[in-house]
Amino acid sequence: MSHPPESLYLPKVAVLDRVVDEIAEVKTFYWHFEDPAEQAAFKRFRPGQFAQVSIFGVGEFPASLPPSPTEDETFFTIRRVGSCTEALHALKPGDRFGVRGPYGNGFPMEEYEGRNLVFVAGGIGLIPLRSCIIYAMAHRERYGRIQIFYGARTPRDLMYLPDLKRWEQAAGIECYLTVDRPDETWRGHVGVVGSLFRKPDVRMAVENTTAFVCGPPIMFRFVIQDLKGMGFEDRHIVSTLERYMKCGVGKCGHCCIGVAYVCVDGPVFTYEQIRKLGEEI
Amino acid sequence: MRARLIHQDDLPRLVARLRRDYEVVAPFRGRGRDTAFEVVTDRNQDQLALHLPNPVYPPKRYALPHIERLLRIRRTDGGYDLQPAYDETPRAIFGIRSCDLAGILHLDSFYLGRDFRDDHYARRRRNLFLVNVVCTDVEEDIDENCFCVCTDTGPAAREGFDLQLMDLGQGEWMVVAGSPAGEKLLEEPFFRRGGPEHIRRRRAILTGVRAQFKDMTSWFAATVRYVSRGKVLESTWQEIGRRCLECGGCTYLCPACTCFTVSDRQTGPDTWERVRLWDACALSGFTRMAGGHNPRKAVHDRRNRRFFRKLAHYFIQRELSMACVGCGRCVDTCHGDIGMPSVVEMIRRATVMEETRHVPSA
Known part of the structure; x- marks a missing residue:
């Protein structure tokens, strides 16, 4: 099996472009990678995938990817709820943070064609x-x-x-x-x-x-x-599904429900699969 | 596999030879039955012993450190410089028991397999030379809580070591090479050839040692079936949960547990390191999300989780080994007597009783 030549856990530096207020405690953060090659590679994500967002010195958290790969801009929409999201909310345009991913299965959009x-x-x-x-x-x-x-x-x-x-x-x-x-x-x-x-x-x-x-x-x-x-x-x-996650790549163990790791087997599941996980969701 | 003999008095020469290429760690005696893995140095090398109780703190940490640096983070002018951190020290574990060796093999299939390969683990592991020692001394090597014969991991490992040492008595040890690196070492002058008589002695000793485990047998097969098919009663998990003091000891001492958490810590005015630390599914914070929602609140759900992860057929197939190696550390450490053998027994008993409840007695 091929594997990346570097650490699974190495984020890439991203630049915050602008911040848009959504609702109370929730903001949308538009960003791009410092390295244009990274940006191009990242843009191949699928709807439903997620990324790990790093605030250096504070920590890392999983975040859904609300943009579609058919759109030009990349962004996260984040509720201020814990220490990392608090730190993200404090960033100003031009500030740097880290992103790695995309991770997870995403929606199988081809399967839905004709439906x-x-x-x-x-x-x-x-x-x-x-x-x-x-x-x-x-x-x-x-x-x-x-x-x-x-x-x-x-x-x-x-x-x-x-x-x-x-x-x-x-x-x-x-x-x-x-x-x-x-x-x-x-x-x-x-x-x-x-x-x-x-x-x-x-x-x-x-x-x-x-x-x-x-x-x-x-x-x-x-x-x-x-x-x-x-x-x-x-x-x-x-x-x-959403879970506490530390790695996003099926290693840290936090997001495992029954036999499924939400980060690699999910986060997209059918209700049929969810019922078979064997734990409360 | 090639085998040779080494005289007891020449074992220090083998260690000295290893120290030329590796940082060698080995178990040393502390007070009483206390033992611990430490780096072999000129000062302590005389105190090396191979027959002694297996250290409570498993040698897993040489493959997956308790705290491991993943990343160095430096704030620069208007940005960040990120450097992954790797430990590629050539290291030999001299005297790793078969159970702990099986633990590392389990970590190998977990960290090096599936969709993502963990390079931090891979690089450390690539530089790890494993000298397995077979438990043969029933007074020192084995205690009443060992159950490797039930997990099929001991007392003599069949694979995964570079060298395996086994005490044949009369000052003679059999040395088996399990890798090209191990075979290369067999060319050293202090090894000599053995004969059929040594193989007979090996076999007889192993048969004798296996017989020592008769008080400590676990019916894993049935329990794996019950857990995999969801047959274990909720009341059994609750009973197990009631006994759990949530100390996390079983998980932290387990040679086959893989979970970790990640934390950033400041190392200077503009520098941080991102580290991973062993984590434990026994602890309530393990699944708690930001904002406080915790999908796995109850103690017995967390106990269920631990044993499901270790015993479910799905995972055993995926990693080609059960995430329990029969070392007995969870038994030693658990104040509630819900180490693996007790849990296996509780599940088996309760499930069998439930299944036969409606059968009229003859």
């Missing part, structure tokens, strides 16, 4: 699905219907607003938004994301359809119930 795609995201669960959505839209002719269902706690918790606006207006895709608690500005649907499936104007794709579900555990459980009730088979429901 309808239903995306169901809750809160920051949209981050790992964004790549897949943009990729499918860039190759629109390869896929059947595309439906996006996205729910957040409040209107202020809706992420990727420019994308959402575009998706709502784009021809050939359906995008439905909802919030649990509306404010005075909100004119849209109110309720959990699953309540969108039952809206009178929504005709859910079920036959020949793959559903992508990402969001908090409670949302995940209810959405799975809804989808199964509509007739979705477990093998056509897809999600990405």
